[in-house]
Amino acid sequence: MQHGRNKYKRRGLPETLLEDWERRLEPPRKTTMPKEWGYAGHNGPDRWHELYPSAKGNNQSPIELNTKDIKHDPLLLPWSVSYDPGSAKTILNNGKTCRVVFDDTYDRSMLRGGPLTGPYRLRQFHLHWGSSDDHGSEHIVDGVKYAAELHLVHWNPKYNTFGESLKQPDGIAVIGIFLKIGHEKGEFQLFLDALDKVKTKGKEAPFTNFDPSSLFPACRDYWSYHGSFTTPPCEECIVWILLKEPLTVSSDQMAKLRSILSSAENEPPVPLVENWRPPQPINGRLVRASFK
């Protein structure tokens, strides 16, 4: 380009015209997703694959479940957890969700059974939600969108580190729990009350003595399939345990969840809402039910 510029300069063209010329001579710029992924048009789910190729893989999550097509598999055992409330460490607003982080440096808070072959360690939980009560979940069941979806992320310590687990098809186990609107859930309020300390993006606060199994519905029936994280880089390493029975929370509690911001403290306030990925192609994967 420098050569061209000099050539035109020699011909005495004004600088502004020169720049215009050079721009026209450039090949059309290939649009790329901005560095930071999100849920807006310019950086949302339809564009994640540009920076995170796994997002176009064949085993992506979430999916839409059609329960009439799902077969009971008697090999799917009951699952159980033994969570240590003291392993809860912090609550974090990362601008895309609110996450509670657990100490996973040893076998403290564990998930066993179900479709899993060994114990898995709880690392964090977080949620996905909408801007109103009528949608917000990621998985869809018989066309039903729930108000939110809770994800409890566990990793397989046989792979030594969380990072190594991300590279294995059975490295991660996520318990997914739908949130529906009804009466208030007292245990959920403990989490919601802590949101005031992490109102803006990047804030983190201590959060301990919390047992997330207090949020589990009474019924342990589940669906299971192999899929991915629903956020970039969308690694296909997840054994999903999706609970059939939703957790009931109040509309006021959902409103409180929507009160946190995706903007930082020094930025104009933007509510953190609509942080869900739409359903992905099933590509012949088998979804199994633990129940008849």
Ligand SMILES: [Zn+2]
């Ligand atoms: Zn999630």
